[in-house]
Amino acid sequence: MKAIVVRQTGGPEVLRLEDAPDPEPGEGQVLVRVEVAAINPIEYKQRNGIVPKELPAILGSDFSGVVERSLATELQEGAEVFGFAGSGAYAELAVTPVSMVAEKPEGVSHEAAAALPVAAMTAYQALFDRGRLEGGQRVLIAGAAGGVGGFAVQLASRAGAHVIGVGSARNRDYVMSLGATGYVDYTTEDVTQAIDDVDLAFDAVGGATTQALLATVREGGTLVGIAGAMPETDPSSGIRAELLIMSPSREQLVMLADLVARDELKVEIAERFPLADAAKAHEMSESGRTRGKILLDVAG
Ligand SMILES: NC(=O)c1ccc[n+]([C@@H]2O[C@H](COP(=O)([O-])OP(=O)(O)OC[C@H]3O[C@@H](n4cnc5c(N)ncnc54)[C@H](OP(=O)(O)O)[C@@H]3O)[C@@H](O)[C@H]2O)c1
Numbered sequence: 001m002k003a004i005v006v007r008q009t010g011g012p013e014v015l016r017l018e019d020a021p022d023p024e025p026g027e028g029q030v031l032v033r034v035e036v037a038a039i040n041p042i043e044y045k046q047r048n049g050i051v052p053k054e055l056p057a058i059l060g061s062d063f064s065g066v067v068e069r070s071l072a073t074e075l076q077e078g079a080e081v082f083g084f085a086g087s088g089a090y091a092e093l094a095v096t097p098v099s100m101v102a103e104k105p106e107g108v109s110h111e112a113a114a115a116l117p118v119a120a121m122t123a124y125q126a127l128f129d130r131g132r133l134e135g136g137q138r139v140l141i142a143g144a145a146g147g148v149g150g151f152a153v154q155l156a157s158r159a160g161a162h163v164i165g166v167g168s169a170r171n172r173d174y175v176m177s178l179g180a181t182g183y184v185d186y187t188t189e190d191v192t193q194a195i196d197d198v199d200l201a202f203d204a205v206g207g208a209t210t211q212a213l214l215a216t217v218r219e220g221g222t223l224v225g226i227a228g229a230m231p232e233t234d235p236s237s238g239i240r241a242e243l244l245i246m247s248p249s250r251e252q253l254v255m256l257a258d259l260v261a262r263d264e265l266k267v268e269i270a271e272r273f274p275l276a277d278a279a280k281a282h283e284m285s286e287s288g289r290t291r292g293k294i295l296l297d298v299a300g
Contacts, residue, residue, distance in 0.1 A: 001019070001020055001021075001022050001091055001092040001093045002017060002018070002019065002020075002091070002092050002275065003017075003018060003019075003020040003058045003088065003090060003091035003092065004016065004017055004018075004058065004059065004060075004090035004091070004275065004278040005018045005020055005056055005057070005058055006046075006047055006053075006055055006056060006057050006058075006059060007055060007056045008055060009047065009048055009049035009055070010047070010048065010049075011048070012044075012047070012278075012279035012280070012282040012283050012286075013279060014047060015047065015059075015090075015278045015279045015282060017275065017276045017278075020058065020091065022093050023087040023091075023093055023094060023095040024095065025069055025070075025071045025095045026071065026095070027071055028071065028072050028097055028098055028099075029071055029072060029086070029095050029096060029097050029098065030067045030069070030070045030071070030072055030075055030081070030095065030096060030098055030101065031067070031068045031069040031070075031093060031094075031095050032063065032065040032066065032067055032068060032081060032085070032093065032094050032095070032096065032101070033065050033066050033067075033068045033092065033093060033299070034063045034064075034065040034085070034089060034091060034092060034093065034094055034298040034299070035063075035064055035065045035066065035110040035114070035298060035299045036063065036064050036065075036110045036111050036113075036114040036295050036296065036297060036298060036299070037060050037062060037063045037085075037089035037090055037114055037275075037295070037296040037298055038060075038062035038063070038089075038114045038115045038117075038118075038119075038293050038294065038295050038296070039060070039281050039282070039285050039293070039294040039295070039296065040061060040062065040118045040119065040147065040285075041147075041285055041286075042118075043059045043060060043061075043282070043285070044282045044285050044286045046059055047059065047282060057088060058087065058088025058089075058090055058091050059088055059089075059090050060085060060088050060089030060090040060091075060296075061084050061085055061089055061117065061118055062082075062083075062084065062085075062089055062114050062115070062116070062117040062118050062119075063082065063083070063084075063085045063089040063094060063114055063298075064080070064081070064082035064104055064110040064111075064113035064114040065080075065081065065082070065094070065110070065298075065299075066078065066079070066080055066081070067079045067080075067081055068093065070098075072097075072098035074098050075098055075101070075103075079103055080103065080104040080110075081101040081102065081103055081104060082101065082102065082104045082110070082113035082114060082116065082117065082253070082257070083096065083100045083101030083102055083117055083248070083250075083253055084096060084100040084101070084117050084118075084248050085100075086100065089296075089298075090275065090278055090296060090298075091298070092275075092298060092299075099248075099250055100248050100250070101250070101253070102250055102253035102254045102257060104257065105257050105258060105260075105261040106261075107261050108257055108260050108261050111267070111269060111272070111295055112260050112267040113257060113260075114295060115147075115267045115269065115292075115293040115295065116151075116253070116256050116257060116260070116267070117248070117253060118147075118246060119147040119148045119150075119151055119293060120151040120155075120256045120265070121246055121248070121249065121252050121253070121256065122148050122226055122244065122246040123148050123149070123151035123152035123155055124151070124155055124252055124255075124256065125244055125246055125247070125252075126148075126152065126202050126204075126224045126226060126244045127139070127152055127155055127156055127159075127200070127202060127224075128155075128159075129244075130222075130224045130242055130244045131200040131202060131222050131224045132200075132222065133156060133159060133161055133199070133200050134159070134160075134161070135159055135160025135161060136160060136161070136162075137161050137162070137199035137200060138161070138162045138164065138197070138198045138199050138200075139156050139161045139162070139163055139164070139198060139199065139200040139201070139202060140164045140166065140191075140195055140198045140200070140201045140202070140213065140216055141153055141156065141163060141164070141165050141166065141180075141201075141202045141204070142166040142167075142186075142191070142201070142202070142203045142204060142205045142209050142213055143166070143167070143203070143204030143205040143209075143227075144165030144166055144167045144171070144175045144178075144180065144183075144204075145165070145167040145168075145171035145174055145175055145291045145292075146204055146290060146291075146292075147290065147292065147293045147294075148204045148226065149165070149167070149175075149204045150175075150178060150268050150291070150292055151265065152202055152204065153165055153175055153178040153179055153180050154178050154179055154265055154266065155265070156179075157178065157179025157180065158179065158264060158265075161200075162181055162182075163179060163180040163181060163182070164180060164181070164182035164183065164184065164195060164198070165178075165180040165182070165183045165184070166183075166184045166186050166191055166205075166209075167183070167185070167186065168185060168186065168187050169185045169187060169188070171291060172185065174268075174291060178266070182195075186209075190212075191209075191212055191213065191216060192212050192215040192216060195216045196215075196216055196218075197216075197217075197218040197221075198216050198217055198218060198221060199217075199218060199221050199222070200217075200221060200222045200223075200224065201213040201214070201216050201217050201221070201222070201223045201224070202223075202224050202225075203223065203224070203225040203226070203227065204226055204227060205227060206225070206226075206227030206228035207227075207228060210223075210225045210227070210228065210229070210230060210231060211231045214231050214233065214239070214241060217239050219237050219238050219239065220237075220238040220239065221239055221240075222239065222240045222241075222242070223239060223240070223241040223242070224241075224242055224243075224244055225241070225242070225243050225244070226243070226244050226245075226246070228243075229243070230242065230243045267292070267293065268291060268292025268293065269292055269293055269295060270284070270290045270291050270292045270293060270294050271284060271294050271295070272294075272295045272296075272297050273294070273295070273296055273297065274296070274297050274300060275296050275297065275298045275300070277296075278296060281294050281295075281296055
């Protein structure tokens with residue numbers, strides 16, 4: 001099969017298209033012909049060595065494709081599935097345990113399905129599993145136009161929360177169109193001056209932004225981060241500050257794809273690249289300016 005193989009850490013140029021051995025499914029696994037893979041920022045961090053990864057490796061988690069061989073009773077050959085690839089998604093073939101995939105609903109494209117797993121599930125788990133968000137509450141979402149943030153704004157809004165997005169000016173209209181009722185342009189405004197007393201702050205940016213968001217949370221409220229260390233909190237404030245590490249859930253894959261099928265969750269595609277142009281896709285992801293998801297068109 002053709003795959004993007006990383007043999008050493010470095011810049012986007014270390015992502016090389018190679019002929020690689022076809023992966024072999026084990027018991028309880030499926031072999032999938034990948035149609036579309038999606039990029040997540042962790043992959044450029046693995047490529048440049050910020051996040052450790054054993055090499056050589058085929059990067060990538062999110063995919064949508066067709067089952068070519070099944071060693072699991074739950075899925076038959078020919079089933080259209082999406083989810084998390086165990087063996088790397090930047091490849092024509094991937095193997096994965098059946099628990100890490102779900103059937104793609106008819107009417108949901110491979111592009112939309114591939115865009116969901118990491119980003120939409122992280123947004124869901126941050127808001128509801130960790131953030132315990134409820135209708136009527138105020139939630140501040142930093143990185144609102146990104147892969148995770150765009151899903152978070154929509155999921156929070158449809159749960160009846162009042163959503164304030166944080167992003168740059170060019171993304172204001174986009175984030176408001178996803179259901180936000182307020183917006184802070186971090187390039188011209190200080191979020192700690194503009195916003196206070198939110199029930200939940202969700203940080204998908206990291207660094208100084210995580211610390212800044214803490215000041216916007218009401219007493220007894222919650223700060224959930226996904227992009228690095230969380231700040232110390234004053235115990236007398238009653239504020240919980242927690243780092244979420246997303247854990248794959250088949251049930252949540254089904255739920256999220258169902259929302260897309262019913263047109264209740266929109267998937268914004270920033271750009272589609274052919275598999276051979278994975279380096280260009282990484283350059284774009286690494287810029288930190290993406291609106292929505294970057295895809296790799298694997299099947300072509
Ligand atoms: N813990 C986990 O399980 C987990 C899971 C998924 C992702 N992550 C991490 O979460 C982070 C976000 O992931 P992602 O896929 O959403 O990334 P992404 O799509 O690359 O996010 C890009 C967005 O970030 C926005 N942004 C950049 N700087 C900002 C700032 N200072 N304030 C507000 N918005 C800002 C940009 O908007 P502007 O262009 O308007 O600035 C852009 O729309 C990454 O670090 C990723 O590794 C962690």
